[in-house]
Amino acid sequence: MIRVVIVDDDPLVRTGLGIILNAAPDITVVADAADGAAGVEVVRRERPDVALLDIRMPGTDGLSAARELLAGSAPWKILMLTTFDLDQYVYAALQAGASGFLLKDVPPERLVSAVRHVLTGDVLLAPAITTRLVARHNRAAPGRARAGGVDQLTAREREVLTLIGQGLSNAEIAAHLVLGEATVKTHVGHIFAKLGLRDRVQAVIAAYQARLV
Template sequence: MIRVLVADDQTLVRTGFRVILEAEGDIEVVAEADTGTAAIRQSQLVKPDVILMDIRMPELDGLSATEEIRRHPDPPTIIVLTTFDQNEYVYRALQAGAAGFLLKDSPATRLIAAVRAAATGDSLIEPAITRRLVEQFVAPATPQALPPELTALTDRELEVLRLIARGLSNAEIATELTVAETTVKTHVARVLTKLNVRDRVQAVVVAYKTGFAPRT
């Protein structure tokens, strides 16, 4: 079972997420929190695998809560819930250690896929969020045949990076390339190592910053 903590100050949102997630046989909502402080406390108490973290909450906002939780040993994977008018918060969430970003009005299938991806050490990033984030915070680059930063990557690794930049999870990339998900995980790990980045979110930023990934 994938153990999930839902942190949001709106009761209806938490209830909706619980209903959607617990309709799946492999996901259980083990706790809820309506403030950032409560999210930190519940995280320590129930040890969830994944946290769905809203940004705007009373007492302590979701970004500060994310930073605090990520300081603890063996922290859970945190997916930040956001809206289109919160680009600056998304950037801060990336710096705080969030593993993924999800629009609060995303379809149920996307929410479920994000939780499952996070539970396996993967991350699912809404392409629309990534594009807006990069457009606001990353200076544009003139596309080149192959940016110098990416010359160490093999053809297959470049293909994987392009799909990561589209917001695909490991499972979705495996389907796209008709290979095993374990193979994709190996390629992703090599891409992160060669780019010297912490996670796939930062890899996406590199892809856009160098002009390798198109912004349209």
């Protein structure tokens, strides 16, 4: 079972998220908290696989809690949830080491999928957030496209990079291409090495810049 902690100041949101996640056969919500400070305590006590943190909360907010929980070698993954898709929150959450950033209007099945996939090392972003990340990167560093580097990739690696750019996780790419997930991870590793990419967000940007997406 994937053990989850929910941290959100809205009791209705906590209840709703709990109902959605507990309905999945492989997920159980082990605890929740109403603010960041309490959330840090609960996560450290329960040691879940995934913690869902709201960005905006009174007192200690989600970003501060994420930074505290991800300092050092953390055994859990952090998935940020918010109604606000403002750029500064996205970058701050990713910089803190969060594994995903989803808006609260995400469909239930996408939320469940996100909880599962962050455990594989995927970075998950809402499509609207991905688009804004790419746009901001291109404004900040115009002309730094990696299109030439994409020529180094095999045909299969280009397919995988294209699907990464579309926001698919490794498991979803494996299903789409009818490959084993371990094979997809190998392709992703080769893509990162050939293009000099640090993480999945940079891979999304590279896919957009190379016009694969």
